Amino acid sequence: MLQKGWKDSLLSLYAQSRRNSRFHHCPSDKTKRLLQSQIFQPTNLLEDNRPSWLTYKSQQLMLQAGLIHPSSPGCYSYLPVMVRAMEKLIRLIDKEMQGLGGQKINMPSLCSATLWKKSERWDLVGKELFRLRDRLSKEYCLGPTHEEVITDLIASQHNFSYKKLPLLLYQITRKFRDEPSPRYGLLRSREFYMKDMYTFDVSEEAARHTYRTVCDAYCRVLSRLGLQFLKVQASAGNIGGQMSHEFQLPAEIGEDELLVCSSCEFSANVETVQPDQNRCPACQGELTKSKGIEIGHTFYLGTKYSSTFNAVYFNAQLEPVVVEMGCYGLGVTRMLAAAIEILSTADGIRWPELIAPYQVLLIPPKQGSKEEGATALIEALYDDISKAIPQLKDDMVLDDRSYFTIGKRLNYANQLGYPYVIIAGKRALDTPSQFEVQCQNTGETLFLSKEGVMGLLNEVPAV
Amino acid sequence: MLQKGWKDSLLSLYAQSRRNSRFHHCPSDKTKRLLQSQIFQPTNLLEDNRPSWLTYKSQQLMLQAGLIHPSSPGCYSYLPVMVRAMEKLIRLIDKEMQGLGGQKINMPSLCSATLWKKSERWDLVGKELFRLRDRLSKEYCLGPTHEEVITDLIASQHNFSYKKLPLLLYQITRKFRDEPSPRYGLLRSREFYMKDMYTFDVSEEAARHTYRTVCDAYCRVLSRLGLQFLKVQASAGNIGGQMSHEFQLPAEIGEDELLVCSSCEFSANVETVQPDQNRCPACQGELTKSKGIEIGHTFYLGTKYSSTFNAVYFNAQLEPVVVEMGCYGLGVTRMLAAAIEILSTADGIRWPELIAPYQVLLIPPKQGSKEEGATALIEALYDDISKAIPQLKDDMVLDDRSYFTIGKRLNYANQLGYPYVIIAGKRALDTPSQFEVQCQNTGETLFLSKEGVMGLLNEVPAV
Structure with a gap:
């Protein structure tokens, strides 16, 4: 039981405990170099380097490179390097969605069966839906999409005015789908990240306009990633609706069959x-x-x-009108895997430059080699880039494993994927120093002075 | 079936489709002012302003302010303003965890029963665990924490070297707990966001050192939020282990009973x-x-x-040694609710300044008032701050609802919580203009010139 002077006595305790150093104070961390040896990127998780069950390049490369680790069928742990790429992709999507006026929300994974029965999708979707009961035996599904939840949310507003429209709400969250045969790594998994946007408009005309602007934003996301794509006429499946398009990355291993017109812009x-x-x-x-x-x-x-959930807005005459909707999915983890599938070589991951987990890898000379004296030079280069180009500060890795030859570390770099690899080789000891720069995405090799390296890296795009 | 020249013919299609403008290009978005009227913050979701079932201030305020919306018991949709605060808090936690060398990962929600049976928690945790079966009748739980999954991941590495230790891995993801009586809004919900870190060390001594550094980082997070707290001796519950502490925010409505020594730093x-x-x-x-x-x-x-999962590292003598572990939870959504519970007034939300959804609200004069001419001045102030203080660019809202009086909009502002409210009142038309600045967190009211406002806002901390 708390007496009346409770707050006062507690405050005096604080004052005391401050003096008694109950409140810890640590010095803030200094800028440190990011070392390859310390990154948790276990490249030794696969017993056999190319197990026969790995039919897709992206899956094999992502497992080999220590980007993901299977936990159960179709469920992966995303490891630190992968999380970096994913967070960059999410920032890119956020910017494009917010550029349209999209507002970010976050809806529960546990979706009440009541809502799903109302839309009739509870029976329609069938076994792809993960279903469960809580301790009171109430039924839920793990949301694969959220049309029901968001329409119910909109319907619960009173006096929802036409002045609030168009309204664009989106989330980037984990989704669930009990795939009959989860495979291909992140291309078809049972847990995955998806961006789903839901839009609300006053009329069909306005909704079709919104539809076009969201599609345009999808085009911008893919263009900024440097991925070629097709926007094709699609079936609306169990989501429903009157018009639908898919954004497809052409790839021989793709599961979707497309028809593309050679004369006009039709594709389906x-x-x-x-x-x-x-x-x-x-x-x-x-x-x-x-x-x-x-x-x-x-x-x-x-x-x-x-109409099912009675989600209405009020028009200028204060009459209720059923709101027009659109919904828009964009696979986040799938896009990462698809980009790797399409851009990579057979042995090495290539990332869209904008979302590469790290932009720059610096490789100092081997211990005991003739060039060992250049170690300090490339470390100074790291620190100078860090200071002069703040957006690269956390995007550079120093491969401190100098017990390996430069060649061996280059092989690793080639496998893991860095848009820019900077090597302190023989010419680093020239006056002035020349660093070897391998641009993985273009295949170019350049020999540049420190100023030249800075000039090149200054142009690296960041999200 | 795809013929041999498939890739070539597709590339020529791209070239064509580019000409045919299959690839849409939209002009990039210009800088726009963020308008209060367009923010999706439905303040009209509660039929009755103070329903009797709302016993907690934070829950009532968060519902009233349109920050959250209940979807099913203990499951909430987080609305845009709330998501902004949550993303700021996540950035703060990321910085502190990465400052310790923590690396961010992301583990599945679906956790295999096999792993949980191995640790014996499958039976131990009981009804708090959400359980389900997939289409093949395999059993899973929705992870409330991830000791099993991460220990299994570490155990799956070959030749895990002592040189990789200490290893600190963490995630900030949605967790699930089937609470017997979910209540109090985000203070006790069934789906919530939690930061969970798992650490790996070579010895008990090293693990205890890591334990202290993570606790220190928790202290820094709370200090930076301006929240007073106690670190108390705690029971290890079903997680287990030999030493445990809780971080408690003292509050009369708290569910935990604590004992605090008035003479030394002991608390429990x-x-x-x-x-x-x-x-x-x-x-x-x-x-x-x-x-x-x-x-x-x-x-x-x-x-x-x-020891259960045989997670070992190899020491300098290449002998396997069972790794020492620690785990560390930090409630993300709960911390937001607790901060609101503690800092707010009965009628208005107060945020820790660092993570307020928006730092600044600007209120132009009422339409048709004598001061209406100051509208352009405060709009120009918005644009000038936006340019001069880039970190505030997306942190300012213009309350464009000029059909309301300034007083009415101030009431809203007071309810929703903005560290700085800038009003173009009578003195805005003075030469030079004087803006009224209400600092909600300190209670101060200042009259400042444009330069004075800029100087004040330049000091606003950002994360």
């Missing part, structure tokens, strides 16, 4: 056209078959969910 | 001492009763998990 998932159709419905041009990895899916929903 | 959760103990075991000083909200819990685990 084969699911959406008649079997054996080989002429473009728009211009009668020839349709070419292609394959793609789906990384985004957009839906103009109309009032499919809003 | 009552669970850890004999009933009716009223003398400090360390110095025989008097123990004062207190109550707290637990927001962090640290455990020195020893080899409890690592």
Whole structure:
């Protein structure tokens, strides 16, 4: 039981405990160099370097490079290097979504069966839905998407005015899907990160305009990553709605079959056209078959969910009107895997430059080599870049494993993927020093002075 | 089926589609002012302003202010303003954890029953664990913590060298706990965000040193938020281990009962001492009763998990040694709610300045008022701050609802919480202009010129 003077006596205790150093104070951390030897990137998790069950390049490379580790089928732990790339991709998506006026929210994973029964998806989705009961036997599913939850949230507002529209809400959260055969690493897993946006508009016309602006933002995300893509006519599946597109990264290993017109801009998932159709419905041009990895899916929903949940806004005449909706998915972890699948070589990961986990790797000479004297030079280069180009400060790694030859460390670098690898080789001891710079994404090798390196790195894009 | 020239023909399609503008290009977004009228912060979700079931101030204020919305018992949607505060808190925690050398990972929510049976927690934890089966009837739980998953990950490494230790891995992810009576909003919910760190060391001595450094980082997080706290001796509960502390925010509504020594720095959760103990075991000083909200819990685990999972490192003599572990939880969503509970007034939210969703609210004059001419002045002030103080660019809101009086908008501001509220009142039309600045966290009101406002805001801390 707390007496009346409780707060006062507690405050006096604080004062005492401060004097008694109950409150710890530590000096803040100094700037340290990031050392390759200390990064948790276990490259020794695979018994056999190329197990036969690894059919996809990205999965093999991501496991070999210590980016992910399987926990149970289709469920992965993302390791530190992977988390860095993912956080960069999330920042990129945040910027593009917020540039449209999108506002970020975060909805629960546990979605009540009541809501899902209302939309009839509880039965429709079937076994892909992870289902569970709580201690009171109430039923839930683990949300694969959140149309029900968000429409219910919008419906719960009173006097929701037309002045608030268009409203664009999105989240970047973990999603769940009980895939019949989870495989291909992060390309088809049972837990994954997805950006899902839900939009609300006053009319079909406004909703179609919003739909186009969100699709344009998807195009910008993919362009900024340097990924070629197709926006194809798609089936709306169990999400529903009246218009739908997929964003596909063309890849021979893609699971989606596409038809692309050689004369106009029509392209479609084969699911959406008649079997054996080989002429473009728009211009009668020839349709070419292609394959793609789906990384985004957009839906103009109309009032499919809003009418069921009675989500209405009030117009200028204060009359309730059912709100027009759209929804827009973008696979975050899948996009990372797909980019690796498409950009990498057979032996080495290549990242979209903007979201590479680390932009720069610096390799000092081998211990005991003739060039060992250049160690201090490349360490000074690290510190100078760190000071002069603040956005690279946390994006540089020093490969301090100087017990390995430069060649061996270059092999690692080639496998793990760094847009810029800087080597203190023979010419580092020239006057002035020349550093070897390997640009992994372009394949170029340059010999540059310190100023030249700084000039090059100053242009590295950051998100 | 894909013919041989597949890639070439596709590339030529790209070239065409580029010309055909299949690839959309939109102009990048210009800097816009952030308008109060456009923020999705529904303050009208509660039918009754103070329903009797809302016993906690933070829950009531967060619902009233449109920060959260209940989806099902103990499961909330976090709305945009809340997400901003949460992302700032996460950045703060990231910085402190990475300052210690912590590396960020991300483990699955679906945790295999096999792992949990191995640690015997499958039966021990009981009904608090959400359990489910997948389509193949394999059992999983939704992870409330991840000792099993991470120890299994560490155990799966080959030749894990002592040179890699200490290793500090952490994640900030959604956790699940089937609370018997979820209540008090985000103070006790069934889905919540938690930072959990797991540390690995060569010896007990090293592990105890790591334990102290992580506790110190917790102290820094709380100090930077301006929250007074106690680090108390705690029970290790079902997590286990040999030493444990809780970080408690003293509050009369706290669910934990604490004993605090008035003479030395001893403090403890009552669970850890004999009933009716009223003398400090360390110095025989008097123990004062207190109550707290637990927001962090640290455990020195020893080899409890690592011996079960055979997680070993190899020492300098290449002998396997069972690794020493610690684990450290810090409630993210709970800390936000607890800070609001402690700092707020009965009617208005007060945020720790560092993580306030928005730092500055600017209120222009009412339409048609004598001061209306000052609208342009305060809009220019917004733009000038935006340019001169880049870290505030996205942290300012213009309350454009000029159909309301300044007083009414001030009431809203008082309810929602902004460290700095800038008003263009009567003196804004003086030469030079004087703006009224209300500092919510200190209660001060200042009249400042534009330069004075800039000087004040230049000192606002950012994370």
